[in-house]
Amino acid sequence: MDEHRGRGRPRKDPAALARWTPPEGWSRLVAWISPEEKKALKHVAVEAGVSVADLVRALASGLATGAVTHGELVGQVIRGKQVMEKIPTLFERDERFHVVDRPRPECAWVFEGAGVGTEKLDGTNVRLTVRSGHLVRVEKRRNPGKAQKQQGIVDGWYVDTSGESAEDKWILAAAANTDVSAWPDGEHPCEALGPRIQGNPLGLDDHLCVPFDLAAPRLTEVPRTYAGLREFLAGLDSRYSPGHPAEGVVFHHPDGRRAKIKRKDFPRTA
Structure with a gap:
């Protein structure tokens, strides 16, 4: 049996979700977002054919490898804060x-x-x-x-x-x-x-x-x-x-x- 089965409902216990063990040294990132922001993330994920988690990891990987520059991302973050936060x-x-x-x-x-x-x-x-x-x-x-x-x-x-x-x-x-x-x-x-x-x-x-x-x-x-x-x-x-x-x-x-x-x-x- 494949030990790296993805998330789903195992046959032996359909009421439980399968567990995924992350590689050694990985950490979990949790953030609270609005329903509209969640919908936007899901939309991008669907367009890319990946899960939201994979979308976030892809962004992090892009930063780590230089495919996405820090300057590009910081510029987008500042623009986002400008339009969403009350001045x-x-x-x-x-x-x-x-x-x-x-x-x-x-x-x-x-x-x-x-x-x-x-x-x-x-x-x-x-x-x-x-x-x-x-x-x-x-x-x-x-x-x-x-x-x-x-x-x-x-x-x-x-x-x-x-x-x-x-x-x-x-x-x-x-x-x-x-x-x-x-x-x-x-x-x-x-x-x-x-x-x-x-x-x-x-x-x-x-x-x-x-x-x-x-x-x-x-x-x-x-x-x-x-x-x-x-x-x-x-x-x-x-x-x-x-x-x-x-x-x-x-x-x-x-x-x-x-x-x-x-x-x-x-x-x-x-």
């Missing part, structure tokens, strides 16, 4: 949810002068997937509800839009109006903007999507203190849509970290 606000908040003059530790790099600022656009967070200059997928961000937050789920995720959903109508219109022909292949987090999205605070005539990584307006000489940012945002005109107030600023660190601050985060009076 931290620069300052702590009080009981009324206004920011106070107490920087958050994870945003210390901003106050040290690192990174650059871009205008924070006021719309709906979406993600467009592009292949060979063509739009192949449109997703929208979903944030955890109260029950999920009680389970420790604090970061949002993306779900597919549907042409049959009235809720997704204007997101899809924005995506359809966006020229992606020059965009590089990949998944691009964007802000969907337009007349029927979030009250159209920028006064736009058409719906479209603005990619964070390609077209967010850069802001120069942004203050990096509580008082300075408060004054700066109070009079900041939108660079993307002049004549309308900008929602806020997003700081981008070269290593992929981000931090944000919005005009409405500050209390109205000192």
